[in-house]
Amino acid sequence: MGGIAVMTSGGDSAGMNPGVKQFVEHCLERGQRPFLIYDGLEGMIDNRIKPASHRDVSGIIYKGGTIIRSSRSKRFFDKNFRQKAFDNLCNHGIDKLVVFGGDGSFRALNVFYGDFNIPFIGIPATIDNDIYGTDYCLGADTALNIIRQAIDDVRDTASSFKRAFVIETMGRDCGYLALVSALTSGAEICLIPELEYDLESLGRRFKKEVQAGRTYIIAIVAEGVKFAHQLTEWLENEIGMESRLTTLGHIQRGGSPTVHDRLMGFEFATLAVDGLLEGRSGEVVCYKASKMIYTPISEITSGKYKINQLHLKAGVKLTR
Ligand code: F6P
Numbered sequence: 001m002g003g004i005a006v007m008t009s010g011g012d013s014a015g016m017n018p019g020v021k022q023f024v025e026h027c028l029e030r031g032q033r034p035f036l037i038y039d040g041l042e043g044m045i046d047n048r049i050k051p052a053s054h055r056d057v058s059g060i061i062y063k064g065g066t067i068i069r070s071s072r073s074k075r076f077f078d079k080n081f082r083q084k085a086f087d088n089l090c091n092h093g094i095d096k097l098v099v100f101g102g103d104g105s106f107r108a109l110n111v112f113y114g115d116f117n118i119p120f121i122g123i124p125a126t127i128d129n130d131i132y133g134t135d136y137c138l139g140a141d142t143a144l145n146i147i148r149q150a151i152d153d154v155r156d157t158a159s160s161f162k163r164a165f166v167i168e169t170m171g172r173d174c175g176y177l178a179l180v181s182a183l184t185s186g187a188e189i190c191l192i193p194e195l196e197y198d199l200e201s202l203g204r205r206f207k208k209e210v211q212a213g214r215t216y217i218i219a220i221v222a223e224g225v226k227f228a229h230q231l232t233e234w235l236e237n238e239i240g241m242e243s244r245l246t247t248l249g250h251i252q253r254g255g256s257p258t259v260h261d262r263l264m265g266f267e268f269a270t271l272a273v274d275g276l277l278e279g280r281s282g283e284v285v286c287y288k289a290s291k292m293i294y295t296p297i298s299e300i301t302s303g304k305y306k307i308n309q310l311h312l313k314a315g316v317k318l319t320r
Pocket of ligand 1: 011102126127128170171172223253
């Protein structure tokens with residue numbers, strides 16, 4: 001019987017540890033031989049691969065990040081290194097692979113699958129929540145809760161000082177984190193790559209509101225818009241309110257996984273192992289319309305994630 005290996009790849013996200021724990025425990029329960037690949041694609045190239053036991057994954061369920069670490073690999077684009085990675089798997093007797101990762105990792109894995117046809121199942125995991133084909137990616141809920149806490153805290157100081165605060169969120173080119181945070185924190189402004197914004201209209205609105213007694217403004221800006229500094233200056237100069245910028249940065253990637261991410265990690269990992277043992281391959285476990293489904297990797301890498309229409313419609317009001 002061949003072994004099944006797990007790897008976490010790309011930006012780490014909360015929920016990976018609960019997922020890795022369930023992967024190992026479910027493999028053992030089903031009489032399989034689980035392996036851990038350390039350091040993502042880089043570790044697969046450099047043979048940092050070890051058999052896993054219960055002991056390796058005990059006490060990790062509440063931890064953020066990923067205990068098997070991660071990487072973004074340039075070398076994996078080179079066929080010679082992919083061959084090396086495949087040889088390493090063969091030498092350990094590994095013939096199935098589970099990968100937690102984002103868009104970039106799945107594109108890389110799709111190429112690897114094309115090269116060697118090794119059975120693998122992907123698990124969407126990125127705080128950006130921007131993978132086509134799934135409504136949810138592991139780690140987004142924990143990141144949203146960290147952002148929510150930060151906005152609530154900033155509001156305390158903003159209201160105490162009559163200030164405008166711009167809060168920049170991560171998300172790469174996707175506005176999901178910023179938009180959901182703005183809608184659930186009652187922000188006044190939200191700028192995301194998916195929506196055009198109108199500074200003139202915002203200017204007219206806030207000048208009126210300040211005159212009518214508004215004392216502070218909370219603006220959420222997605223990093224993909226690249227406008228957080230400019231908006232902070234604009235609020236100070238155009239609206240005439242003392243303004244500060246808070247860039248949340250990598251704290252959004254950390255933190256103990258929420259209950260939702262622990263449970264999603266559990267479900268994704270269970271279905272990944274079960275899927276492989278049923279003979280599935282080259283697929284990603286997706287969460288779609290409140291159901292777990294398997295979707296071919298080729299489909300996942302062929303499209304662009306779109307934010308929920310209802311949320312986008314509500315977001316338009318925060319851009320003008
Ligand atoms: O994809 C996750 C993410 O945190 C993005 O939101 C962000 O743009 C990027 O990774 C940051 O990458 P790095 O950790 O390599 O600086």
